[in-house]
Amino acid sequence: MNKSAKMEEIEVLRVELEVLKSEHRDLDEAIHALDERGGADMLRLRRLKKxxxxxxxxxxxxxxxxxxxxxA
Incomplete structure (x- = not known):
């Protein structure tokens, strides 16, 4: 793989990484909101955590x- 292709692959991975981190934060917020609400659906919480x-x-x-x- 040439250097240009490798750099392009790394940039694609960085974009994918940011998308996944955003999804991770969104799930964290959803889990937190369900926890605070009390009486949350435990199965739903478990699925979100998974x-x-x-x-x-x-x-x-x-x-x-x-x-x-x-x-090293």
Whole structure:
């Protein structure tokens, strides 16, 4: 892969990363709002939390692709 293609891939990953982070924040706010409301649907809360964890995993994988760990 040439340098130009690699830079383009990194830019695409950065955009995807920002979208995922935004979705993660939105889920966090939704979970918080349901928690505050009290008497929230526990199944719905569990599903939202699971989605949030899946997004966090995707975010971590993309961050690793952008800046891989370097063992010194």
């Amino acid at each position: 989605q949030k964890l899946l997004l966090k995993d995707k975010i971590s994988r993309i961050e690793d692709r952008i800046l891989p760990d370097i063992i």
